[in-house]
Amino acid sequence: MGRPHRIRHIEKFPDFTYFRPHGDTFQKGFEVILTVAEFEAMRLKHHEGKTQIECAELMNISQPTFSRVLDLAHKKIAEALIHGKAIRIAGGSIGIKKFFFGYGCLNCMNEWEDKQASEINKESLVCPECKSKNVYFLKKDLLQQMP
Ligand SMILES: [Zn+2]
Incomplete structure (x- = not known):
């Protein structure tokens, strides 16, 4: 091997x-x-x-x-x-790349997806979990692994 x-x-x-x-x-x-x-x-x-x-x-x-x-x-x-x-x-052995757009909350570490997410849109947002306004724009690559 x-x-x-x-x-x-x-x-x-x-x-x-x-x-x-x-x-x-x-x-x-x-x-x-x-x-x-x-x-x-x-x-x-x-x-x-x-x-x-x-x-x-x-x-x-x-x-x-x-x-x-x-x-x-x-x-x-x-x-x-x-x-x-x-x-x-x-x-x-492959992994399919997926792009995640959304927001994260600095207060409770919650992350949620939003395809329309952007730096500008975050201004009026509150975290759906804890209602904190301490929210950041989050963009990351995810790798979906295939068997
Ligand atoms: Zn939160």
Whole structure:
């Protein structure tokens, strides 16, 4: 066993997770599995056109690791195209980034979400728990881990 796998950050789970060759000759189960991280690497690099440095940073991995992940994605897709295999996108240890906007209370440490939250809007606010006016604007990244 190697080192424990570092969680790869992704922005969004893919909308389409299964592709297969057209026609009747296709054999069920004849497929390659692309991890969600490999999909995300391709999306960031080739669809969003980001640099490897930016991609690696966004996915919370080193640049050499990013390069390996991207290379693996290319190899798997080439394999599928050449041999008529289906492509299934699944698995890998990933965390989906979520942005939390809301407020926090300095009096009772309560935190609550509000999509319209801002520094300006907080002026007229009171904490829903303790009614304190000692409220601050809170913005943070949450990581929702996938099994
Ligand atoms: Zn409070």
